[in-house]
């Protein structure tokens with residue numbers, strides 16, 4: 001079943017066409033990975049779904065209703081967002097940043113309730129961040145900040161979360177913690193996720209973890225391929241889109257689980 005439908009969506013900045021007539025379904029408890037070269041339009045598409053950019057044509061349907069009909073606070077009860085980067089203007093405490101995820105429920109000028117505080121603390125617990133609760137978030141590392149942004153999105157308690165390169169700047173361990181958290185959210189809370197990423201192995205990681213995973217290869221203003229990771233992230237598509245030679249490998253873990261991944265071999269000259 002689909003929770004979000006994008007139909008024939010186009011967007012341009014003036015005369016500059018960013019994408020043209022793209023369509024996809026986000027399935028309940030599934031992940032949809034947007035994958036493609038720098039500047040192909042992944043963030044622009046995410047911002048169209050969030051309602052902060054207006055597409056030139058097409059529809060975005062949430063539970064069969066156009067997102068353009070939702071008031072921002074109403075949309076924020078359905079769709080959470082983890083941005084690619086975040087400017088830190090003021091040394092708020094971590095808990096205050098996370099509790100901002102409740103704004104759609106409390107209103108901008110009302111004080112958060114004890115329940116809002118409990119929800120925010122529970123999100124920090126889920127992500128192993130509770131010890132940072134009272135720390136000024138201007139003092140966090142890049143990885144900790146990214147996890148706090150995810151905690152804020154969880155606090156929003158939405159069935160859908162959009163993530164724009166959520167592992168950018170993270171070390172190997174923090175990257176895996178984010179990926180594991182995404183898998184947990186999908187399996188335990190039935191959340192559906194759209195994620196822009198530069199790493200084919202993120203999509204394979206989700207598939208290897210038993211998640212319903214779809215990938216779109218965004219390039220030349222369209223989805224040049226769409227489907228499961230094995231169908232889309234092929235050696236031929238990597239050569240065609242990124243001009244790199246790569247090798248798709250499949251192996252078994254000690255628990256006999258089949259895992260797939262894509263190894264870059266050489267940039268084509």
Ligand SMILES: Nc1ncnc2c1ncn2[C@@H]1O[C@H](COP(=O)(O)OP(=O)(O)OP(=O)(O)O)[C@@H](O)[C@H]1O
Pocket residue numbers: 013016018036037038039040041042043044045
């Ligand atoms: N305000 C703007 N006015 C005009 N063009 C813009 C504007 N913002 C972005 N663009 C252009 O739109 C295109 C798509 O940008 P977008 O950020 O969506 O790409 P992306 O796929 O997310 O890139 P990356 O992988 O580098 O994050 C780029 O060519 C970019 O230069």
